[in-house]
Amino acid sequence: MDVPMFQKKLHDINPPLDDDLVQREYGAFGKARELFEAEDAKAAGIVFLDDGTHRFALANGGLLTVYASPYTAFRAGSLSLFAAVARARPSMHCFGHIHEAWGAKRVTWRSEISETPSHFTDINNDESTVIGTLAGLRQSKFDSTDDAAAKEKKRMEYNDVGYCTANSTPKRGTQTLFVNAAIESLIEEEQQWPWMVSIDLPRLVEG
Incomplete structure (x- = not known):
């Protein structure tokens, strides 16, 4: 859910992971959070709580x-x-x-x-x-x-x-x-x- 932190963790991996592999496994950056912030989620009363x-x-x-x-x-x-x-x-x-x-x-x-x-x-x-x-x-x-x-x-x-x-x-x-x-x-x-x-x-x- 925390895209900058996720990107930092990926950046710290040595040797670096292939971007296509990461996206196949976890999806594009921000996709998981989009599920919680989509209009149908809001209509259902779901609220993503930031810090x-x-x-x-x-x-x-x-x-x-x-x-x-x-x-x-x-x-x-x-x-x-x-x-x-x-x-x-x-x-x-x-x-x-x-x-x-x-x-x-x-x-x-x-x-x-x-x-x-x-x-x-x-x-x-x-x-x-x-x-x-x-x-x-x-x-x-x-x-x-x-x-x-x-x-x-x-x-x-x-x-x-x-x-x-x-x-x-x-x-x-x-x-x-x-x-x-x-x-x-x-x-x-x-x-x-x-x-x-x-x-x-x-x-x-x-x-």
């Missing part, structure tokens, strides 16, 4: 504010990103990349955020609620018969509708709904479910 803050006035009168970033924190996440989330305390923080950490949790923040926020010092785990994890869906050798049956039932429910839900509205300013929405699974030929999230939004104030 930055975006505000949407919804048909139901709600105001949705989204900060989007294309930057990826490799390995086990980003301390600076977590610190920014801890200070902003948004209603929802959606991310991915760590595929095995798929799931959702309603996090309750401690009343005072430390100078260098971390998961260990600034989240009140006693007041936080896990909504869903892979461990809660995948059977293990330690499961009882009832536990295994319950996990299989939940998986079948998700498969039937094609998604899972997080309808746990966080308390504004004190809680954040964390959603790891990584679709790709570490298990070959398996895909993880997308999340359908329902949260309360502030009303749009005209004028």
Whole structure:
């Protein structure tokens, strides 16, 4: 989606790749982004979010504010990103990349955020609620018969509708709904479910 970055990555390859080979494999520069910015995509309500803050006035009168970033924190996440989330305390923080950490949790923040926020010092785990994890869906050798049956039932429910839900509205300013929405699974030929999230939004104030 980021044409200049893609071109830079291609430029750094040694020996250089043949342009025709690149286009056969990935298409012409900008073609992937054009799919999201085409008129039929816009008519369907699809919006490509560039880096930055975006505000949407919804048909139901709600105001949705989204900060989007294309930057990826490799390995086990980003301390600076977590610190920014801890200070902003948004209603929802959606991310991915760590595929095995798929799931959702309603996090309750401690009343005072430390100078260098971390998961260990600034989240009140006693007041936080896990909504869903892979461990809660995948059977293990330690499961009882009832536990295994319950996990299989939940998986079948998700498969039937094609998604899972997080309808746990966080308390504004004190809680954040964390959603790891990584679709790709570490298990070959398996895909993880997308999340359908329902949260309360502030009303749009005209004028």
